[in-house]
Every structure is written in structure tokens, then in C-alpha cells.
Amino acid sequence: MMMENIPFFSICLLIGGALQILCFLNIFHQTRKSKQWSTTTGKIRSSELIDFGWNHDSSSKSYRAIVEYQYQVDGEIYSLKKIYYGD
Numbered sequence: 515m516m517m518e519n520i521p522f523f524s525i526c527l528l529i530g531g532a533l534q535i536l537c538f539l540n541i542f543h544q545t546r547k548s549k550q551w552s553t554t555t556g557k558i559r560s561s562e563l564i565d566f567g568w569n570h571d572s573s574s575k576s577y578r579a580i581v582e583y584q585y586q587v588d589g590e591i592y593s594l595k596k597i598y599y600g601d
Contacts, residue, residue, distance in 0.1 A: 556585030559593065 559582040566576035584593045 552587065554585050554587055556583050558583050 560580075561582070562580040564578045564580060566578065568575055579597065580595065581597055582593065582595050584591060586592070
């Protein structure tokens with residue numbers, strides 16, 4: 515009975531692995547493209563550090579930075595909170 519599930523789990527592992535590789539390649543591609551961006555100055559509009567508390571499996575705490583910033587490119591003003599890809 516357990517041997518019948520092996521093909522199903524193998525297919526799930528292959529699909530999951532392929533999806534992870536595709537996600538990695540997408541982030542890698544975005545990172546390479548960002549090296550070609552122009553530089554500009556900006557202003558931090560607000561910042562906050564959120565404390566998620568202690569991790570259950572270790573003696574460390576988890577935090578998340580929330581930063582809102584504004585910059586201008588070619589006369590257009592942009593206001594964002596994104597500080598890394600996937601945010």
C-alpha cells in the first residue's frame with residue numbers, strides 16, 4: 515500500500531523543486547536588471563521596526579523593518595514601501 519504513494523510523492527517533489535528553481539531564476543533575473551537602473555536621491559518619509567517576539571525554536575527575536583520612501587525619476591515622483599524583491 516505504501517509503495518503506491520511513491521509515484522505521487524515523487525511527482526510532487528519534482529514539481530515543487532521546479533517551482534523553487536523558477537522562483538530563484540526570476541529573482542536572479544530581477545537582480546541583474548536592477549544593476550542597470552539609474553541612481554537618484556530620495557527621502558525616507560517614515561520608518562518603523564515591528565517586533566514579532568521570540569522564536570519558539572531558539573532564543574532569538576524576529577523583527578521587520580517598515581520603511582516608506584519617496585524619490586523622483588524623470589520628473590515623476592514615486593512613493594514606495596518595498597525594500598526588497600518579493601516585499
